[in-house]
Structures are given as structure tokens and as C-alpha cells.
Amino acid sequence: MSSNTVTLAHGAGGKQTSDLIDKVFKAHFSNPEFTADDAAVLPKIDSKLAFTTDGFIVSPWKFNGGNIGKLSICGTVNDLSCMGAKPMYMTCGFVIEEGFDLDDLEQIAAAMEKTAAEAGVKIVAGDTKVAGKGQVDGVFITTTGIGSVQEGADTSGKYARPGDAVIVTGDVGRHGCTILLARDEFGIESDVDSDCAPLWGTVSSIFEVTKDVHVIRDATRGGVGTVLYEIAEQSDVGITLDQTAIPVDDRVKGVCGMLGLEPLYLACEGRLVIFAPAENAEKIVEKLREGKYSKNAAIIGRVTEDNKGKVIMETEIGTQTILPQPKGELLPRIC
Amino acid sequence: MNEQIKAARDIITGYKGRPIRIMEVCGTHTHEIFRLGIRKLLPENIDVISGPGCPVCVTAVGYIDEACWLALEKNCIICTFGDLIKVPGTEMSLAGARAKGAQVRPVYSPLDAVELAKENPDKQVVFLAVGFETTTPSACLAAKQAKEEGLENFSLLTANKTMPNAYNALVGSADAFIYPGHVNAITGNAACKKLCEEKGVSGVVAGFTANELLIALAVAIKLLEKGEPFFKNCYPRVVKDEGNLSAIKLMDEVMEPCDSEWRGLGVIPMSGMKLREEYAGYDSRIKYSMPEIKGRPNPACRCGDVLQGKCKPSDCKVFGKVCTPLHPVGACMVSDEGACSAYYQYSGII
Numbered sequence: 001m002s003s004n005t006v007t008l009a010h011g012a013g014g015k016q017t018s019d020l021i022d023k024v025f026k027a028h029f030s031n032p033e034f035t036a037d038d039a040a041v042l043p044k045i046d047s048k049l050a051f052t053t054d055g056f057i058v059s060p061w062k063f064n065g066g067n068i069g070k071l072s073i074c075g076t077v078n079d080l081s082c083m084g085a086k087p088m089y090m091t092c093g094f095v096i097e098e099g100f101d102l103d104d105l106e107q108i109a110a111a112m113e114k115t116a117a118e119a120g121v122k123i124v125a126g127d128t129k130v131a132g133k134g135q136v137d138g139v140f141i142t143t144t145g146i147g148s149v150q151e152g153a154d155t156s157g158k159y160a161r162p163g164d165a166v167i168v169t170g171d172v173g174r175h176g177c178t179i180l181l182a183r184d185e186f187g188i189e190s191d192v193d194s195d196c197a198p199l200w201g202t203v204s205s206i207f208e209v210t211k212d213v214h215v216i217r218d219a220t221r222g223g224v225g226t227v228l229y230e231i232a233e234q235s236d237v238g239i240t241l242d243q244t245a246i247p248v249d250d251r252v253k254g255v256c257g258m259l260g261l262e263p264l265y266l267a268c269e270g271r272l273v274i275f276a277p278a279e280n281a282e283k284i285v286e287k288l289r290e291g292k293y294s295k296n297a298a299i300i301g302r303v304t305e306d307n308k309g310k311v312i313m314e315t316e317i318g319t320q321t322i323l324p325q326p327k328g329e330l331l332p333r334i335c
Numbered sequence: 336m337n338e339q340i341k342a343a344r345d346i347i348t349g350y351k352g353r354p355i356r357i358m359e360v361c362g363t364h365t366h367e368i369f370r371l372g373i374r375k376l377l378p379e380n381i382d383v384i385s386g387p388g389c390p391v392c393v394t395a396v397g398y399i400d401e402a403c404w405l406a407l408e409k410n411c412i413i414c415t416f417g418d419l420i421k422v423p424g425t426e427m428s429l430a431g432a433r434a435k436g437a438q439v440r441p442v443y444s445p446l447d448a449v450e451l452a453k454e455n456p457d458k459q460v461v462f463l464a465v466g467f468e469t470t471t472p473s474a475c476l477a478a479k480q481a482k483e484e485g486l487e488n489f490s491l492l493t494a495n496k497t498m499p500n501a502y503n504a505l506v507g508s509a510d511a512f513i514y515p516g517h518v519n520a521i522t523g524n525a526a527c528k529k530l531c532e533e534k535g536v537s538g539v540v541a542g543f544t545a546n547e548l549l550i551a552l553a554v555a556i557k558l559l560e561k562g563e564p565f566f567k568n569c570y571p572r573v574v575k576d577e578g579n580l581s582a583i584k585l586m587d588e589v590m591e592p593c594d595s596e597w598r599g600l601g602v603i604p605m606s607g608m609k610l611r612e613e614y615a616g617y618d619s620r621i622k623y624s625m626p627e628i629k630g631r632p633n634p635a636c637r638c639g640d641v642l643q644g645k646c647k648p649s650d651c652k653v654f655g656k657v658c659t660p661l662h663p664v665g666a667c668m669v670s671d672e673g674a675c676s677a678y679y680q681y682s683g684i685i
Contacts (some may be wrong), residue, residue, distance in 0.1 A: 185442075187443060260671055317336065317370045317372070318340075320623070321371070322682075
């Protein structure tokens with residue numbers, strides 16, 4: 001086995017394990033709370049806490065606009081942010097396939113460092129396991145995060161109310177489309193890139209306008225369409241969308257047209273779906289459009305009392321149809 | 336809503352004439368008609384029905400059985416357009432064959448199957464060539480490329496179909512047809528014009544945007560009101576009278592007409608395409624001395640009647656109960672372009 005790949009010895013707990021941790025992880029994740037002990041001891045946080053975990057097994061591990069490292073930070077940061085919580089601390093667990101390239105692992109750790117710094121979150125503990133060849137595909141990462149829930153923030157998928165406006169923070173479906181093309185199964189070439197981004201900044205900019213926001217949800221696997229169905233169900237309301245208002249990148253439109261896919265069901269990794277009282281919606285969108293990751297924010301629909309549990313589409317010819325729910329597996333392993 | 340859409344809407348919603356039936360022949364039109372909610376605009380005296388224009392839907396049960404036989408008995412890698420994987424055969428679908436260890440790969444283009452064959456010289460690769468004039472040229476191109484390169488591990492299981500003879504079989508099922516724009520873009524308009532002149536069959540060629548589809552429908556309604564048989568090309572930006580001559584030449588060079596079995600419609604003489612004798616080495620049935628495989632459709636499924644406009648999907652007693660997009664009993668529930676799938680997905684509201 002080449003000296004520049006991960007070996008089973010790297011996971012055996014001996015010197016090679018500590019070398020790997022020092023050279024790859026400590027080098028990138030260093031901060032005062034990063035622990036060499038069995039658990040990180042954190043300063044007291046004087047607020048309600050949000051606490052979440054997520055696993056990442058994307059294939060391929062590297063794609064246009066990011067890699068599994070960036071994704072693993074964004075996923076957990078965004079889950080915390082959706083609860084109105086400022087991401088504070090994270091842990092990460094790696095399961096690495098024997099033979100994985102060390103330079104690639106370094107690239108993943110570097111992306112995690114950069115993304116965590118941007119999100120203002122500290123990586124304080126981690127774990128590394130090496131699995132035999134073929135037992136995992138490349139590298140799998142699990143991240144866990146704690147966030148400080150901001151005073152006055154109270155969001156949940158249960159809180160959508162008739163009359164609320166539905167906002168998306170940008171064009172939909174880019175991550176799913178990017179991964180689909182990165183797999184090179186369709187012979188379609190496009191420079192479409194993932195929307196993968198840490199969104200605490202986006203959420204906090206909304207809070208500068210108002211904290212009267214009912215739902216914030218990041219549209220990951222299953223895309224915006226799946227999130228809307230979940231919220232319609234959880235809040236027992238109907239949702240009506242304006243087809244022509246939904247932002248979709250032209251490249252994504254093209255790919256979806258060719259492959260017969262609905263962009264609303266393609267994954268995003270840097271898009272939020274927000275439900276807020278209609279009177280604040282314009283102000284929120286205006287503020288969002290100033291942000292780095294939400295320039296194409298738009299109001300795409302409204303919450304209704306009727307059609308409970310359903311998502312209705314107002315089409316470009318002025319009719320209403322139901323948004324069909326996806327049939328089974330669309331894309332395996334996109335996040 | 337733009338002015339053209341508004342004008343077309345007014346014609347459709349304002350129709351006050353005799354009851355009329357319009358059949359969209361193309362699966363993509365079926366899907367778009369549902370997506371756009373066009374049926375909700377129709378007054379009671381206009382019925383829009385779906386025809387046999389989804390290539391997955393019209394593929395006979397026996398064809399799936401043949402593909403499973405190649406996959407399981409001959410260990411061929413099966414390359415196919417994705418929708419076909421879930422279509423039920425007599426015993427199993429290709430997904431079922433895959434669960435038994437068969438290699439089944441979805442591809443976007445037949446040329447991808449040729450590439451796969453080149454990359455795996457020790458494996459036999461079969462491309463499932465289904466579809467109408469829109470996909471047949473690319474299957475022909477794949478056969479031609481394989482022959483030119485002397486590939487010995489690639490073949491096609493053909494079930495390609497041609498539209499004009501199906502129109503003949505459908506005469507009488509509707510007052511007017513909405514012809515599939517992308518088929519006419521290849522074949523040209525001669526067959527449709529002939530049907531109009533000789534048999535008084537009316538129809539319009541439609542494109543696929545909301546504008547194009549709605550306008551074609553409005554034109555058909557206006558012309559039906561006049562009472563004379565008509566043919567009108569409402570998709571002139573893409574469809575030329577003579578069609579796509581190079582695609583026609585390629586198809587003629589590689590394939591020839593043959594009788595073909597359509598799910599629901601039975602065998603329609605000369606409505607299929609098979610490889611010419613010079614390409615016999617690339618015909619999976621010949622290459623593997625395939626025995627005659629006769630499929631047995633599920634007797635409870637009424638896909639056949641649905642495909643001829645004789646019943647609505649909701650009239651079938653398995654529809655939406657045992658037959659759903661996740662567990663399709665018939666082919667029309669599999670593809671997004673299938674009438675049953677469209678009815679199912681867009682049902683249950685307003």
C-alpha cells in the first residue's frame with residue numbers, strides 16, 4: 001500500500017493514528033476548544049440549545065462547487081440555523097476506506113476548516129475509523145453540532161399559517177443537478193455548480209428584519225418540493241405555488257428538460273424555504289437579495305386554509321394542478 | 336399569462352358546438368396536458384383523451400420477457416432508457432431481474448451502450464431499442480457505429496415502432512388528433528396529410544411549450560367547428576413538410592419496416608422497425624438464437640383499452656389500488672408519459 005494512502009494501521013489507534021490526526025485533522029481544525037482528551041469541555045452557553053447530527057455519504061466525494069467536507073459542515077450548520085440557532089460547536093466522525101488518498105483527505109479537511117470558519121463554528125472533537133477496502137465507498141462523514149437559539153426565534157415545520165408567504169432563498173435544484181452530472185452517467189456536460197453553502201449568515205440577516213418567521217427549513221435531499229409537502233402535512237395547511245415565480249437556473253432547466261426531472265425535487269444544499277407572515281415577506285426578500293448566498297431569493301407561493309396537506313401549482317396558463325409527489329428513488333446518495 | 340395563451344384559452348373555454356373528442360397521440364403531450372391542467376379548462380362538450388404515444392406504454396409484455404431472458408440466461412448487460420426498468424413482464428420486470436443478479440444499466444443514449452461495450456470487451460452488451468421515430472435514428476446510429484468499429488459484443492433488441500401506421504389503426508377513436516411534434520419533425524407531414532385527404536382524418540401538429548400546446552388545441556377546436564377535415568402544422572418552427580431527411584436516410588439504411596405488436600392494439604402490420612439483413616449480427620434475437628417468447632399481460636390491467644382511448648385509467652379496477660407508480664401492474668403506470676401515471680399523480684384535487 002502506498003505511503004500516501006490511508007491504511008488500516010491509521011485506524012488502529014497507535015502512532016499512525018495520531019500521525020494522521022496531527023497531520024490532517026489537527027492541522028486544520030485547531031482552536032482552543034479542540035480536544036486531545038476523550039471529550040471536549042465547552043464554556044457555558046446562556047441560551048436554549050439546538051443540537052443535531054447528520055451523516056454524509058455523497059458520491060462522488062468531490063463535485064463542482066464543493067466536496068463532502070464542505071457538505072458535512074454546511075449540512076449541520078444549516079440544520080442548526082433553521083432552528084434560529086447560531087452554530088457554536090461541532091464534532092465530526094470519519095469512516096475512511098482503506099486506500100483512500102491522503103491528499104484527498106487533506107483537501108476534505110481543508111474544505112471543512114474553511115467552511116467552519118465562515119460559519120463561525122468550532123470543530124471541537126472528532127473520531128477516525130478506517131474500514132477495509134470495499135466496506136465503505138471512499139469516505140463517510142458524520143457531523144454533530146450545537147447551536148445557541150437566538151432570543152425571540154421560534155421556528156418549526158408545525159408553525160405555517162394560512163396567509164403566510166413562502167420564500168426560497170435562491171434558485172432550486174442546483175446541488176442535485178451537479179451531482180447527477182458529476183456521476184457522468186448521462187454524457188451531458190454543463191458547468192452547473194452546487195449551491196452548497198453555510199447559511200447562518202442568511203438566517204441572521206432575516207432576523208435583522210424580523211424574528212416573526214414561522215418556518216425555516218433547508219431543502220436538502222428531496223428538494224424544495226419535498227420540504228413543502230412535509231410542512232403542509234406538519235402544519236395541516238395547503239400550499240399554493242406560482243410556477244412562474246420559482247427561480248431555476250437555465251442550466252438546471254435544460255438538464256431537467258432533457259432527463260424529465262422536476263427541479264423542485266432535486267436536492268439543494270444551500271437553500272432555505274421560509275414561511276413568514278405575508279406583510280413581512282417583501283422586506284425579507286429585499287434583505288435576502290443583499291446576501292452572498294441568497295441573491296435570487298423570491299416569494300414563490302402562499303399558505304392556504306384549504307387543500308390541506310397538498311401542494312398546488314398555479315401554472316403559466318392560469319390553471320391549478322397538484323404538484324405530483326416523486327415516485328421512489330430519484331437519485332441515490334446525493335448528500 | 337401572455338396574450339397568445341389568453342386568446343387560446345378563450346377559444347377553448349368558449350366552445351359551444353357539438354361534443355368533440357380530441358386525442359393527444361404523444362406521451363409528452365399527455366404529461367404536459369396534465370402538468371398544465373389543460374383538462375380543467377375544457378367545457379363539458381370537449382373530451383381530450385390519451386393515445387398510444389408513450390413508447391414505454393406500447394411495449395409488449397413479451398418484449399420485457401425477452402430482455403429478462405437475455406439478462407438472466409445469456410448474462411448480457413442490459414442497457415435501457417430508465418423508464419423501461421420498472422415495466423412488468425410476465426414473470427418479472429427488469430428491476431426484478433436485477434434483484435436476481437442481472438446487470439441492468441439505465442442509459443441516456445444508445446451510443447452510451449456502445450461505449451460500455453467497448454469498455455467491457457469480455458461482456459456482452461444489449462441495448463433495448465424501443466421508441467418511435469424520435470429515438471430510432473439514435474439506435475440506428477449505434478448499430479452503424481458498432482458495425483463500423485467491428486464490435487462483437489454489442490447488439491440491439493429491437494421493438495422500434497413507427498407512428499403513421501398506428502394512426503391508421505386509431506381512425507375513428509377521435510374527431511381530431513394532436514400529432515406529436517417531434518415525430519413529425521423526423522417523418523415530415525406527408526402521412527398525416529394523406530390521412531386527411533384519403534380518410535378525412537383531422538389533426539394538428541403541436542409543439543411542447545404551454546403556448547404551442549394550447550394554441551394547437553385551440554386551432555383544432557376552431558377547425559372542428561367548421562366541419563371540414565383538416566391538417567394543420569402548428570409547430571412550423573421545428574416541423575418541416577419533408578421532415579429530417581438525414582435521419583430518414585439513416586433509418587432506411589440500417590432498419591426496415593416489419594409487423595409489430597403494440598400493447599393493447601395487437602399486431603399492426605408494418606408498424607415496427609427491425610435491423611436489415613446486413614446488420615443481422617447486431618440483432619439480439621438472431622445473435623442468441625432466441626426462442627419465441629410470448630408474454631402474458633396481467634388480465635386485470637386495462638392498459639390496452641386506455642391506450643386506445645376506450646376507457647379512462649380510473650375505469651380500470653386495479654388503478655390506484657394495487658397499481659400505483661411505486662408498484663405498477665401495467666406499463667401505463669410506469670412512465671411519466673403514461674396516461675395512468677399522469678392520472679394518478681395529478682388526481683385527487685380541485
